[in-house]
Amino acid sequence: MPTDLVFEKDSEGKIITTKPTLWHCHGSRSLRPLWALEEMGIDYDVVSMQFPPRINEPNYKEMNVLGTVPYFIDGQQRMSESTGICHYLVERYNHAALKIDIDDAEYADYLNWLYMSDATLLFPQTLVLRYSLFEPAERQSPQVAEDYKNWFWARLKRLDQHLARHTYLCGNRFTMADIAVGYALYLGVTNGLESGYSESIKGYLARLMDREAFKKSAAVGEKLSPFVHPELWTMRK
Numbered sequence: 001m002p003t004d005l006v007f008e009k010d011s012e013g014k015i016i017t018t019k020p021t022l023w024h025c026h027g028s029r030s031l032r033p034l035w036a037l038e039e040m041g042i043d044y045d046v047v048s049m050q051f052p053p054r055i056n057e058p059n060y061k062e063m064n065v066l067g068t069v070p071y072f073i074d075g076q077q078r079m080s081e082s083t084g085i086c087h088y089l090v091e092r093y094n095h096a097a098l099k100i101d102i103d104d105a106e107y108a109d110y111l112n113w114l115y116m117s118d119a120t121l122l123f124p125q126t127l128v129l130r131y132s133l134f135e136p137a138e139r140q141s142p143q144v145a146e147d148y149k150n151w152f153w154a155r156l157k158r159l160d161q162h163l164a165r166h167t168y169l170c171g172n173r174f175t176m177a178d179i180a181v182g183y184a185l186y187l188g189v190t191n192g193l194e195s196g197y198s199e200s201i202k203g204y205l206a207r208l209m210d211r212e213a214f215k216k217s218a219a220v221g222e223k224l225s226p227f228v229h230p231e232l233w234t235m236r237k
């Protein structure tokens with residue numbers, strides 16, 4: 001169901017937006033910056049697309065050559081990395097409540113959680129998804145899916161130890177690190193991997209998902225989701 005994305009362009013043909021604008025697919029990593037924008041109360045635009053946009057929205061690659069979500073434009077800034085956009089937003093809009101300052105004793109921990117959210121906690125899940133769902137039946141691999149499910153569960157150890165003693169990741173309060181890591185855990189649930197979560201991790205995720213900003217952002221684009229509406233599934237065609 002392509003929507004024939006139309007982009008506004010300046011005199012040099014460069015895509016421009018009037019507000020910070022996020023291109024998003026329901027349930028995908030673009031939920032990280034969408035949730036962040038909601039928590040921060042920024043005036044933004046969101047463009048929802050059917051997953052995967054590189055197939056369903058041919059024009060999208062004109063803007064984001066990777067064809068992945070998220071994509072984000074804020075003035076002259078253009079970004080494609082979900083955790084990087086979260087990091088950018090909190091610094092660019094100097095949102096004290098959601099960030100840990102560079103001179104704070106927990107700054108290194110904060111960055112570590114931010115980076116861990118994608119490189120360590122999300123990466124193995126992409127292999128589970130790819131080899132159990134996205135690939136055509138003849139290319140699926142239960143062995144790869146099983147191996148990376150176990151990899152993901154093993155990589156939760158550090159988080160589990162931390163959450164046994166803390167309510168949030170840093171600063172005794174909810175920060176951008178919780179959005180970044182929380183999304184990876186949320187994806188794990190939608191991916192059927194919750195059975196490997198400890199009680200501490202389950203309780204932590206429930207706290208995060210109870211936030212109004214999470215509930216609002218998690219619902220955006222639901223009508224276009226092939227995960228919710230399987231008849232929209234185009235990846236394997």
Ligand SMILES: N[C@@H](CCC(=O)N[C@@H](CS)C(=O)NCC(=O)O)C(=O)O
Binds near residue numbers: 053070083
């Ligand atoms: N490192 C990027 C990865 C972006 C990415 O791969 N997004 C996935 C959705 S979660 C995507 O767009 N997949 C569709 C495709 O590969 O065509 C990030 O964290 O934002």
